[in-house]
Amino acid sequence: MKIYTYCVGLTLCVAFVGCNSQPSDLRSTGGSEEGARMAAPVGEPIHAILTQAPAVPPAITRKSPAKVVVEIEVKEVTMPISGGVNYTFWTFGGKVPGEFIRVRQGDTVELHLQNHPDNKMPHNIDLHAVTGPGGGAASTFTAPGHQSRFTFKALNQGLYVYHCATAPVGMHIANGMYGLILVEPPEGLKPVDREYYVMQGDFYTVGKYREKGLQPFDMQKAIEENATYVLFNGSEGSLVGDNALQAKVGETVRLFVGNGGPNLVSSFHVIGEIFDKIYPEAGTHFQENVQTTLIPAGGAAIVEFRVEVPGTYIIVDHSIFRTFNKGALGMLKVTGDEKKEIYSGKEVDDVYIGDKATAGSGEAVAKAAAEMKSGTLTIESQIQAGEALFRGTCSTCHMETGLGVPSVFPPLAKSDFLMIDKARSIHIVLNGLSGPVTVNGSKFNSIMPSMSQLNDDEVANILTYVRNSWGNKGTAVTASEVTAVRKSSKRPPGAAE
């Protein structure tokens, strides 16, 4: 239940009641509602505080509508879009997204649009919060080195996108000309601990994703809706590392999320969180317990959630290739005490067989393979390749130090069990080992799975590395030795051939 109270001077005092189950009350045009929307501004004009993302201007504490002056300067600037990649953005206020505007329902907003003299292009602004043709676009069409002004009444509460609507509109938006304006309800939004401003946009460059240098806008890719980048807040890395959003355990976070487009609809999701409350499409009514919300291009959403557990929460467009291959990734870092009853952290399970071997191998492995082919393989190359493979697969249990984990995973460093029998060590890698063993006088009783998915070269390289590291000194293991052992072993059921 929401109660709206609203007074102007002594003569006009209007109170009305809205209710979530009766949505039409809030948007109807009759009676007291009209009073709240149409009341005259009170007091001296106020200069709006505008903020660059991810910051949000402070909540409005006024109890009456005011005249609010908003000044936005359009600047065309070249800035990084990704590491080592520059792009010429057209901006409202010097950054992408444009500056966040916060007003109160019923405010009279006087908007000044200044087109910097160094700019090449004419620009204007269409605010979706405006009731009137073009949303202000026609009234603010401004040549470089000039400025325009128009005034509107913020009739409807909500979170709205604003953008440039100058021809070609798609190009102006694709270059970053969008931002958010929040029209608070008269009673304000419920206080929360943190408010942040996040806005998604898609970008089209002539060069490929992360191709270095100054990348021009690619009109053809934009027409084909074939985005090179999909980004939060205008650059890859704008919300990661030191720029990550911050919160403390137990706090409630409110994200004002917009999508500038120009083309793509966002599947907005925060990994590891559930949106306790969300205003889909930034409308008046909320939904609860939502995992992923759609944000249309030229639309917004308000999401709120309480953070319960410390750690890093990844903000993504769950149209997920955009996150991994186009840059749509941000972070929310939550600090505070662990809460094991909610999230245990990592609990040791039996054995993890990663597929990291191939991923982590790299050049050393390729070099060894090439030498193997040409018959010039040296023990040094084997050791280098083996190290890369070991790090990928074996170090999960035996540790990169070769020391293992006391009483769980046996050490390989200076291991008598390992070094005393080369053929047995090959056999163990290929077929696994379970049951009690004694290594350097300590007893171990656990399971090592078969690593028969590795080919003979790889096993040879790994064992050569292991037999010549951390103080071990032994001969090389050759691929043909591995082949021989593989032939003589009976495959455990289910193991790779």
Next chain:
Amino acid sequence: MMWLILSWVFVHEAAPSENPMISVGPGVLRPFYPPSEKEKEIKLEAFQLQQHAVTNAEFLKFIQLNSNWRRDKVSSLFVDSTYLSLWETPVSLGGKVSPGQPVVFVSWFASKAYCESFGARLPTHFEWELAATATESLPDGRSDIKWRQKILDWYGKPAPKNLPKVMQNEPNFWGLYDLHGLIWEWVQNFNGILLSNDSREAGGFDQARFCGAGAVAASEKEDYPSFIRLSFLSSLEASYTTKNLGFRCAKDGKKGN
């Protein structure tokens, strides 16, 4: 009264020899926004266009002969407050600009007066567009995606702190320099081709200002460079001056006529 003032300029007969007239056309232009359904192809007679944009040096000569166009004497009806603002004084360039750079911060009125001072005029929008469709080797290169992208790249880049001088790039098919990649240029009827200020309105035209044409959609939708020029021109008033806007003059007919 305006005619009185505008006609009060010192008239030479020929174009300045350092910036000669070059013959262009005849040719056929397919405009981005055809004026009507029947005019998707516009046949243009041959005309002449100055080889390059008018430079600071050329405009300074004009000012010296026509002191009523000095920035300290001209009426504010014809120029806004930034008119010739890069110049050190009303009658000298100073160190910030060079004689060989195109003159910028000039209004439509001032550009028109300059051209009329030697019996010329500003080119029409269609004339300018026809000249600008030429690549280095072809009279119409608009189907060349790479060439189009090159022009778009210039529109997408911020202006350099100091404009380059004129004629630093290759001339186009007709022998004209810098139609792309240096500055915007005034045309005679910049406000007769007006787009609506909000380009998404049906038809794209402000019907009140361009009667009857509002219903016609863009016909050359891929020709974004032309679209952008239309957009830019439609943001101007005749007294406006901006940092990247200059002009060159035109004449009717083939050279020598």
